[in-house]
Amino acid sequence: MSARTALPLVTAVTALAILTTGCTSTKTAGSGASGGSEVTLVAEGKLKTCTHLPYEPFQFRKGSEVVGFDVDIVDLVAKDLKVTQEIVDTPFEGIQTGEDLNAGKCDLAAAGMTITPVREQNLDFSGPYFDATQALIAKKGSPYTSLASLKGKKLGVQQGTTGETYAKKNGAGTETVQFEDVALLLAAVKTGQVDAAVNDNGVLFEYVRKNPDLAVTAEFDTGEKYGIGVRTGNTALRKEIDKVVKAARADGRYDALYKKWFPAAPKK
Structure with missing residues (x-):
C-alpha cells in the first residue's frame, strides 16, 4: 500500500x-x-x-x-x-x-x-x-489544494503509512483521521466524512479516473520508491x-x- x-x-x-x-x-x-x-x-x-x-x-x-x-x-x-x-x-x-x-x-x-x-x-x-510520491485528494472544485488550506478541517490518512507521517509532519492545524485501509479512506473523501486525504499518487489518480467527482489537487515530492x-x-x-x-x-x-x-x- x-x-x-x-x-x-x-x-x-x-x-x-x-x-x-x-x-x-x-x-x-x-x-x-x-x-x-x-x-x-x-x-x-x-x-x-x-x-x-x-x-x-x-x-x-x-x-x-x-x-x-x-x-x-x-x-x-x-x-x-x-x-x-x-x-x-x-x-x-x-x-x-x-x-x-x-x-x-x-x-x-x-x-x-x-x-x-x-x-x-x-x-x-x-x-x-516504481517511483511514487504523496498526493492530496478532495472533491472536485473544492478549495483544498494544499495542506495549509486544510487548517481546521479533517484530513484522512491511512494508518501506518508514509502518507500519514507526511500529513502529521506538514499539516499543522489539521485534524487527521485514521483509516485502516485505502478503500475506507477514499470512501470517506467521497462521502464527505473527511474534507481531503493523503495517499500515494498512483492509487489516487486511478481512483479519480473512476470517480470524476473527485480530483487530485496537489502532489508532494517525497521521492519515494517501491x-x-x-x-x-x-x-x-x-x-x-x-x-x-x-x-x-x-x-x-x-x-x-x-x-x-x-x-x-x-x-x-
Whole structure:
C-alpha cells in the first residue's frame, strides 16, 4: 500500500529454522558463471506473494482473481522460475516487519511498499521498480489544494503509512483521521466524512479516473520508491527479481504493464 508505513518497527526474530521445513528449490535461468543461482521457495511449484488488499491498481480483487501492477510484475518472476504465483492476503504490519517472510508464510512481499531505512532493517529489498510520491485528494472544485488550506478541517490518512507521517509532519492545524485501509479512506473523501486525504499518487489518480467527482489537487515530492521485499539474506531470490525487472524494462514488457494499469508510459 502506498508508501506504506514509515513508523518505527521492531525487527522480527522468528526462528529461521521454520524456513527450512518443507521448502523446495528451483534453478533460475540466470546467465552467471555458475549457470544460475538456486532459489529456495516455501512451497513446491509456487511463488508465494504476501500483500495487503486492496491497493488498486497495484493489487486488488477483480471477481475471483487478484490483479494489478504488482501482481503482473511478480508474474514475470514466477514465469522465469517456471512456477505459479500464489497471493497471500495478510495484514501489512506482518509484511513490513519481515515477520511473515521469516515465518515462511511467503517468498516475497509485493505491496506497493516504499523502501525506507527502517524497513531495510527487517527485510531485504529488490531494486526500485516504481517511483511514487504523496498526493492530496478532495472533491472536485473544492478549495483544498494544499495542506495549509486544510487548517481546521479533517484530513484522512491511512494508518501506518508514509502518507500519514507526511500529513502529521506538514499539516499543522489539521485534524487527521485514521483509516485502516485505502478503500475506507477514499470512501470517506467521497462521502464527505473527511474534507481531503493523503495517499500515494498512483492509487489516487486511478481512483479519480473512476470517480470524476473527485480530483487530485496537489502532489508532494517525497521521492519515494517501491521495492519488492524478501527475507533478510535471501540473496538468490532478490537477484532473480532484479534480473527479471531489468530485462522487462529493456524489452518493453515493463512499459506495457505500466500502460495497462496507469494512464501514461513510465518516464525514461
